Amino acid sequence: MGWLFPQTPLQSVEFAASDMMIRLRGAQAAPEDIVVVRDKGLSSPSPAYDRPAVAALVRQLFEAGQVRTVVLNLPPDFTTPLKLPGQPPASFDLGPACTNSAIVQQLGVDLDCPLRQVIRAYGDRMVIVTVPNQSTAPPRIEVYNHFQSFLPDAGAYTRPLQDLLGFEGFQKDSDYRIRSLQPTGSFLRGDSFVPSRNLERVQLETIFLNSAETLAYRKFTDTDSPPVKETSTNDEDNRALFIRYLGPEGTVTTVDLSQVCLPIPFSHHCAGSLRSNIRDLLRNKLVVVSVTDQDPVETPFGPIARPEAQAQALAGYFLPGFYRQLSVPWSGFLTLGMAILSGVLLTSMPTPRRWYYPLGLGLLGLGYGLLVWGCLVGLGWNLPLFFPLMAMLFTGITAGGSLTLIEAQQRAIQQKAELERLRKAERQAVLNQARKLLYRVATDIHDNQLQELKLVMDGLEYALADPKQMNHAIDEAINRLAHVGQGIRDELNDIRNVATKLEISPQLKRGLVQGLKAELQTWQDQGDLTLEVHTELAALMEPKSSDWFDAREDIFRFFREALANATRHAQPPKGIATQLWISLEVKNDQAILWVENDGTTPPNLEQGNYGTKVMKTIASQLPEGTWQRTARPGGGVKVGLSWSLAEFQKTAKAISR
């Protein structure tokens, strides 16, 4: 994403992440071959280095200090030639080569001469740093040709400009920090003057240069490494190098300017000689010199003085080299890969995702952070950190959030479906109950009232054949018809009850056991049940199916019948019972409901009434349903209903599938 939005704050975050990793690695030892010479402020006030003094400084480094290579940063005002008309004052000491009377008379006092002489003498071991002016395209550089010796006869400088000049290769990122170094580049020439008309055309051309760091390393090692073709436009050669900063300012050995050369105004000599300890420090070294107070360079380690930043960048040519970076396409692939990886890993987690979801995301992020760290420290690869992490996080949160949302929706749908199924099951159970009750009423009318009516008709028809019996027959018919009427009225009452039963018994909404308890409580609250009640109701895993709801209604009805019988016949004043025991036993798939009282044991337990008929009916309609009414040991009656739960559970499983 950074390569899509290179100037966005997101890129700054990526930079910050990269800098953090570099800082975390800590400072590393600088190569001993590199020394910085700059104004560290040891002398107060800081000495001013004019052009002859700079020449004196460089000469001191080469001659007294015996350095091998000098990288020279010149002050900004050195870009143009500086000549004074007339004879030089007596205090000027520019050296015999620069005070030749003929030249002075012809050109005046040439203050560039001492440095030109030094460059002429040591140019093969020197690099003059020129800073590109980025306001033009291509950037323009000063070529300091007034410090070059021109050979009129040859029509050329004694040394090619490309062999002396090195541009400052720092590349500024969008957050104004310097992290990379451009090894080569093409620039517009900014000649300070035209030494020959022959060169007028040349001066309009672009010039291909190595960076100061690159050129300095080549001169220091006296090799062609790094191999840079002078006119190369090859992308590979020109690819920016990611600077392996060694640490904060002061990491590279630094010597104060005044310790090398105390300047004498307008003199090509230094005041005093070089101390031996400084000489030892400088001998055979590559020295980066700055005689001007330049702005520090912003680096991952904070602001570093420009010559030291150059020195640290230069260190990249020494072991262990520059950091390597992924190209833009590969960075994109890595970011995309992390996004895909996080998506795949997180979506493959088992559901429901809870605490381990953010944990997984965190571990993945930590793992990648360690990978980046390992690559940085072990392999010198500076991999992108922020964008892959952000892509991973974004994908993870998005995928996780979406999946969580989908799961929540699915749960809601399942809950809704479950409620709907429950509602349907209850409705079906109600219908079953209503159907059974209506059938029962129809059967009762057929079995009882219709038969009775027929017998009345028979009686009357008999009487028609025997008129003597008529009065008796009519009397009996009236009695029997009254009985028929009563029976029909009872059945009609039952039908009304059916109408009121067209819903699941509210007591049973919370399950059979709760329903039994609630019903007992109701009977007690209403004063219908005055016996002392003992309950022992085992927990029942109730299947959620219409079959069970239907059966549960029947079991509940059985319970109420048994309760009604106990209160009518065993409870005072009709009976002598004092205790009532209600128990529900569940063993494997079998359940049995007992209702017992300690009243008298009736002699005709086998003969049923209408209540026992209902119990018999209910038992016959339950799976493996049986009922029994027996004498309780010690007196009383014990009524039990047993049934199998297996069939209901099987049905419920089939429905849930």
Added chain:
Amino acid sequence: MEHLRFLIVEDHPEMARNNCEWLQKTYPEAHCETIENPQLVGEKLKKFTPDLVVVDLLYGQNSGEQSAEPGLNLLRYIFGEYPGLNIMVYSSEPLLLSPVSEMISRHEGGFVTVNKMDRRIRFVEGVKSALQGELKIPRELRGLIKLTDREREILELLCKDSLTDQAVADRIHTSKKTVQNSIQRLKEKMGIPLDEEETNSRVALCMEAMRKKLVSL
């Protein structure tokens, strides 16, 4: 004349007793036996072949759905094992017979249904009809009753060839009584009123047969 023998299948003891009494009132010499459980009739019939079986359809079950099944199963058994046995269904719900209407069509013995809630005179009439091998079923069931091959053949001879009962009997090598019974069954199955004058009812039978394209002239 040999004494008639009746078997009453009825789960209501008082009703069964009354049925026997009315039969014996009509046929004083008749022998009447009752049986409460229809599932035991098979065993009974192996030892005792009645002239008429009076069957109730609904039995003392607690569910209306189940109550007709014992009676219907008994009829299926008789239709299968005793195709010539005379049957009278004496029930307050004769329409419950529809599941066995196909078998009623093929039954060769008398088959009469009487609503239990009718007066006893209908009971006695039904017994007589059944003993004569007639078919009498509720109007609502007639549409479900189909003609047998023998009945189609008699219908053809009666309406297309205009044969007399005796001629039809000679043609198909059976008795005149059998032919007359078959004609009565045809009338019952095709919904021809039985109380009309005989000639008119036969004409009506043939016209109905042509209307239903059972016979073409």
